[in-house]
Amino acid sequence: MKSKFHEKGQALILIALAAIGLFAFAALAIDGSRVYSEKRQAQNAADAAALAGALAYSRGNSIADVAQARATSNGYNDIDKNHVTITVDDSPPGVCPAHTVGKEITVTIVSYVDTSLARVVGRNQVTTAVTATARSCGSYTGPPFDGNVIVALAPSGKGYDGTGTPDWTIEGGGIFSNSKDSNAAYCNGATGITAPSITVVGTTDLRCNSVNIPTTTTAAPPYPTYSSFSSLLPRTPACNGTATKSGGQWQPEAGKDGSKIAFNGDMDFAPGLYCVTNSPGPYHGVLTGSEVTFYVMSANFSMTFNGTGNSFNATAPPSGDYKGVLMYLAPQVDANGNLIQTQELDLRGNGNGDITGTIIAPSADVTLFGNSTGKLNTQVIAYHVDSGGTANIHVKYEADDNYQATLPIVLTMLK
Numbered sequence: 001m002k003s004k005f006h007e008k009g010q011a012l013i014l015i016a017l018a019a020i021g022l023f024a025f026a027a028l029a030i031d032g033s034r035v036y037s038e039k040r041q042a043q044n045a046a047d048a049a050a051l052a053g054a055l056a057y058s059r060g061n062s063i064a065d066v067a068q069a070r071a072t073s074n075g076y077n078d079i080d081k082n083h084v085t086i087t088v089d090d091s092p093p094g095v096c097p098a099h100t101v102g103k104e105i106t107v108t109i110v111s112y113v114d115t116s117l118a119r120v121v122g123r124n125q126v127t128t129a130v131t132a133t134a135r136s137c138g139s140y141t142g143p144p145f146d147g148n149v150i151v152a153l154a155p156s157g158k159g160y161d162g163t164g165t166p167d168w169t170i171e172g173g174g175i176f177s178n179s180k181d182s183n184a185a186y187c188n189g190a191t192g193i194t195a196p197s198i199t200v201v202g203t204t205d206l207r208c209n210s211v212n213i214p215t216t217t218t219a220a221p222p223y224p225t226y227s228s229f230s231s232l233l234p235r236t237p238a239c240n241g242t243a244t245k246s247g248g249q250w251q252p253e254a255g256k257d258g259s260k261i262a263f264n265g266d267m268d269f270a271p272g273l274y275c276v277t278n279s280p281g282p283y284h285g286v287l288t289g290s291e292v293t294f295y296v297m298s299a300n301f302s303m304t305f306n307g308t309g310n311s312f313n314a315t316a317p318p319s320g321d322y323k324g325v326l327m328y329l330a331p332q333v334d335a336n337g338n339l340i341q342t343q344e345l346d347l348r349g350n351g352n353g354d355i356t357g358t359i360i361a362p363s364a365d366v367t368l369f370g371n372s373t374g375k376l377n378t379q380v381i382a383y384h385v386d387s388g389g390t391a392n393i394h395v396k397y398e399a400d401d402n403y404q405a406t407l408p409i410v411l412t413m414l415k
Helices: 008-059 063-073 117-121
Strands: 082-090 102-114 125-137 140-142 150-152 168-171 175-177 185-187 192-194 197-200 204-206 210-212 215-217 244-246 249-251 259-261 267-269 272-276 281-283 286-289 292-296 302-305 311-314 325-329 343-347 358-369 380-388 393-396 405-407 410-413
Touching: 008 063, 008 082, 008 102, 008 125, 008 410, 063 082, 063 102, 325 343, 343 380, 358 393
Parallel strands: 150 175, 150 380, 168 192, 168 393, 175 197, 185 204, 192 210, 197 215, 249 267, 259 272, 267 286, 272 292, 281 302, 286 311, 292 325, 302 343, 325 358, 343 358, 358 380
Antiparallel strands: 082 102, 102 125, 125 410, 140 405, 244 249
């Protein structure tokens, strides 16, 4: 006799297995799309909450409260189906503009998504997690470089060198040297230095006749590259005009963002913004002006006043984009973003003339000469700062007459 195999039972088993597979694919399609949608919605909510927290910091409000309120408004209230975590950390050094303090606000949302068809294969719930981080760098308005009157930005060597005959008297702010070396601030010989403070990245070597500096700070945080302080400097003008002479005085071209001019001999300037095109070298003449700013375009600018009768006496504008800026020499940077020294400038007034306004010359060796009765109401920002001549140097810095840096709030979405 021949045996007959019955296949009906086997077909039912295959159909059942196929049904389970179909349910699994259906669960993947339906529940998977729900999970994806939830994760996308949670990511948007985390982004919004992190940015809200960053904005709250810039306004002086509670970061955690504002971030949680924004998450709640988007359906994430930290109960039952989701969990919201908000953490606040200090921003790493160097990521925010100089003189500002930053915070990193991280929002993490964990969601619990109940499944429907996936229950057939034993998956009742799916957990998702998303994270968003925003950075808030605070705003700043005030004197650049902490209001130090003498600022030397050279990263090594003698940033400030007070050696010579003149005595230095500095009022209204101190001395800062960005040099990392042991002679970051140096003096020797007959000179004396009086200032409220001195701050250096390295250390000081002050061996001159007298030193009257109540506060000395060493191992200060450096400005390692140009970008670490460039936000403190004024904008670069377009220099799209041409200055003309009228009635014995040079005038800027109306409606232009800087008028080109070449320094040559005795010159008197009307109020305005001038773009200096040449590098005069040894200078014979007197430069005067009221409410003026001189932007120096040349990368290799050099101006040294030789002998008596040659001087620079001027005041900076009291308002506008270049309020308090008397001279601004175009900064020079190498291919690696490092500040380099390619310029030189003598800052010499006459016997009773005044110089009022900030000298911004980050790539220049600036030499200060004293006045007999006039005053230097200035902040000098240079690569190196030293002294010349025999007259004592008296710098009386008054912040309202000098440049004030304005840095806006910066909000950045990191991830």
